[in-house]
Amino acid sequence: MRERYLPASTLSGLLGEWADGTGPAYRVLAERLRLLIADGRIMPGSRLPSERELTDALGVSRTTVASAYRELRDSGYLMSRRGSGSVTALPSKVMPELGRHHAPGIDAEGLYDFTCAAPSAIPGISTAVASAAAELPVHLTTPGYHPQGLPVLREEIAAAYEERGLPTSPDQIIVTAGALAATSIAVRAITQIGDRVLTESPTHPNSVDAIRRSGCRVVAVPMSPGGWDLPLLEATIRQTAPRAAWMVVDFQNPTGWLMSAADRQRLALAFARSRTTAIVDETLFELSLDGQEMPPPFASYDPDGVITVGSVSKSFWGGLRVGWMRVPEALVARVLDARASMDLGTPVLEQLVVAGLLRQRSTLLPERRAELARRRDALADAVSLELPSWRFRLPSGGLSLWCELPEPVGSSLVGVAQRNGVLLVAGSRFSPDGGLESFIRLPFTLDTDALREGVRRLAESYGDPGTPTRRTGAMIA
Numbered sequence: 001m002r003e004r005y006l007p008a009s010t011l012s013g014l015l016g017e018w019a020d021g022t023g024p025a026y027r028v029l030a031e032r033l034r035l036l037i038a039d040g041r042i043m044p045g046s047r048l049p050s051e052r053e054l055t056d057a058l059g060v061s062r063t064t065v066a067s068a069y070r071e072l073r074d075s076g077y078l079m080s081r082r083g084s085g086s087v088t089a090l091p092s093k094v095m096p097e098l099g100r101h102h103a104p105g106i107d108a109e110g111l112y113d114f115t116c117a118a119p120s121a122i123p124g125i126s127t128a129v130a131s132a133a134a135e136l137p138v139h140l141t142t143p144g145y146h147p148q149g150l151p152v153l154r155e156e157i158a159a160a161y162e163e164r165g166l167p168t169s170p171d172q173i174i175v176t177a178g179a180l181a182a183t184s185i186a187v188r189a190i191t192q193i194g195d196r197v198l199t200e201s202p203t204h205p206n207s208v209d210a211i212r213r214s215g216c217r218v219v220a221v222p223m224s225p226g227g228w229d230l231p232l233l234e235a236t237i238r239q240t241a242p243r244a245a246w247m248v249v250d251f252q253n254p255t256g257w258l259m260s261a262a263d264r265q266r267l268a269l270a271f272a273r274s275r276t277t278a279i280v281d282e283t284l285f286e287l288s289l290d291g292q293e294m295p296p297p298f299a300s301y302d303p304d305g306v307i308t309v310g311s312v313s314k315s316f317w318g319g320l321r322v323g324w325m326r327v328p329e330a331l332v333a334r335v336l337d338a339r340a341s342m343d344l345g346t347p348v349l350e351q352l353v354v355a356g357l358l359r360q361r362s363t364l365l366p367e368r369r370a371e372l373a374r375r376r377d378a379l380a381d382a383v384s385l386e387l388p389s390w391r392f393r394l395p396s397g398g399l400s401l402w403c404e405l406p407e408p409v410g411s412s413l414v415g416v417a418q419r420n421g422v423l424l425v426a427g428s429r430f431s432p433d434g435g436l437e438s439f440i441r442l443p444f445t446l447d448t449d450a451l452r453e454g455v456r457r458l459a460e461s462y463g464d465p466g467t468p469t470r471r472t473g474a475m476i477a
């Protein structure tokens with residue numbers, strides 16, 4: 001693994017106000033560092049500053065830093081390498097639980113896993129797989145490579161856009177291995193190293209990582225307590241003229257906000273004026289839970305300028321690994337070019353399965369939405385009852401409650417909760433710039449009994465002396 005050096009000043013910034021007086025300083029420091037590593041804010045393989053450098057930066061005794069490093073070494077979060085100092089690591093047993101590439105369900109037996117906002121497969125998927133298998137033989141005589149996607153699936157996807165009032169040709173559709181892959185490809189296709197890409201904050205962290213890994217600089221615009229701050233977005237677009245913007249306007253992950261038609265129109269105009277290509281991620285679009293009418297697709301306000309990303313991960317099943325892009329005609333060749341160095345297509349069988357599922361979406365999705373609405377309400381009730389000082393807005397769709405705690409204790413709560421069998425991701429992970437320590441995202445994807453028991457244990461953890469709390473204030477629904 002290639003090491004990256006974390007300067008003492010950067011580490012000191014990440015630690016923030018860590019000395020909270022709840023125990024010996026070295027132990028508090030070790031716990032803060034452990035959470036930063038486990039939470040993905042400090043990447044495994046990062047070389048920490050020397051004990052002397054960190055001692056100077058934090059203004060603590062050398063013994064405090066030395067003892068904290070020793071604790072981390074003993075618990076497997078730090079390795080000493082001759083010549084390269086102290087390098088962070090994830091002990092293998094916590095990797096599936098807390099690593100940033102957490103795989104939901106794996107090794108999570110007996111744990112209440114709130115780290116992943118993705119439901120299990122819809123009932124009926126096995127039937128769709130059986131029908132797809134029956135269609136497979138005609139494809140077996142071909143090489144099976146379809147860099148743009150199987151025509152039959154592209155037709156279904158294009159028809160779904162037409163149904164939403166956005167004229168779309170199957171030639172504009174590119175099938176990918178999920179929405180994240182689509183975002184990576186789109187960013188690669190339209191940006192160059194050093195370009196600015198605008199995003200919301202908070203937002204889906206893996207997509208931000210994908211943008212950064214393409215060499216782009218992320219310009220994160222904070223969401224306001226009432227949703228998107230249009231004047232702030234417009235001002236930021238004017239001032240920074242980003243090359244691209246990656247936005248989640250349908251039940252934004254993690255806040256759950258849905259952008260109004262008027263704001264879509266206004267934002268699309270701002271992007272067009274600054275020649276910013278909007279990449280709009282509609283992964284959660286199908287999950288409206290209160291029967292409301294959905295606003296027109298963002299791309300309908302600039303059909304030749306916006307790239308739309310879609311996926312069946314949340315509507316049908318993440319295990320299918322099928323997503324897509326709707327690309328303006330003039331960009332199709334460039335996007336396919338960018339894709340060619342990443343992969344050469346999506347598995348044929350899965351594409352056939354998804355084509356079948358999309359054909360039946362009007363019968364399959366209502367039950368999906370009804371079940372998620374039940375889970376959302378059960379989670380909201382449980383949080384209101386067990387954690388009355390947490391505030392959240394009941395989202396009209398999507399997969400999670402975005403909870404604000406009275407104090408910035410998110411990262412410490414993650415560690416305490418884990419010891420109580422509850423896996424969480426701290427709010428800071430959803431912030432491209434750090435911060436958001438007062439927030440926790442709670443997905444409502446577990447079944448209702450598990451949600452209730454998970455929240456009960458979470459409330460116990462929140463009351464644990466390891467997490468400083470003040471039980472005041474009322475929740476807002």
Ligand SMILES: Cc1ncc(COP(=O)(O)O)c(C=O)c1O
Nearest residue numbers: 178179180204253283311313323
């Ligand atoms: C906004 C958003 N985009 C992309 C993804 C990943 O989707 P996929 O599984 O299709 O790659 C997620 C999953 O949480 C998401 O919330």
